[in-house]
Amino acid sequence: MIRRLLLVLLAVCAAVLLPWTxxxxxxLPASHQADGWRVAWVGFDIALMLLLACALWLGRRRHRMATSVMTATAALLGCDAWFDIVLDWGAPDDWASIAMACVVEIPLAVVLLVSGRQLLSGGMARHTLTAEDVRLQRRPSTAQILEALEDGPATVEAIIELTGLQPSVVEETLRGLRRSRHVRRSRGGRWVAVPISLQRPAAESLSPEDRQTVEAFYDGKILQETELFEWAAAQHSEFADWVKGSRSRMLLTERELIRFDREYLDLVMRYAQLHAAPTGQTRELAVRWYAFPTREDHERVLAAGADR
Structure with a gap:
């Protein structure tokens, strides 16, 4: 009900603004003398400064209101650019207003609008899984190196010391992890683990051999997840308030499902980066989400395909 009223209000405002404009x-006259000119602009710039500071404060805390404040800040920057150019047009120093709008105000507004979600989540790299990635993950050295990087960036020498692996094995594994975007090398020469979302490749893009390798990888993952859920089901009464879950049915297009997945990953990244290390009040949680066709829908699609 509230959503419908808000939509009606927006529609009415948009409709009223047309004849009003x-x-x-x-x-309106072409020119007008205003006694509050200085107060108007100083007040506007103070409001803009406060919004920028508020966006910074909320962004550092990964608060969800940061995106709304950044959107409002971008709107004010756009207004600033518009009025600077229009009100100074034809003046001797109008080039300064145009330059400020083109170089500072408009680009900054675009950055705030486009990068709002990344300020909260930090972004998550996406990589389409390959058979080479699967073979790389099967190596014992891969798990050892990624575990060594969980405590933070490390040099090759430090990784060798932490894992006890041969230098050649460490360097070869790091090269493979870099190709699959699991790690990156910082300017200081240290290796950093990178959060990544592995995307399932299209079956037709793989050779028969690689398809079998990838399918076996996902079969193993499903088996691990099944075992995890069986364990959690047996222990759930001991979790107290540390277990949450929800179920839902919805109708989505494939594109909407992809968008849902991306927004979920942004949410995961936002919360995953709240604590760099365990504290007395934190616990390590297994967080999952799954979406798949219902049994009825799947059977309906199979039946429709059989009838063709």
């Missing part, structure tokens, strides 16, 4: 365009 037409009226102003016909009746």
């Amino acid at each position: 037409t009226y102003l365009g016909r009746t």
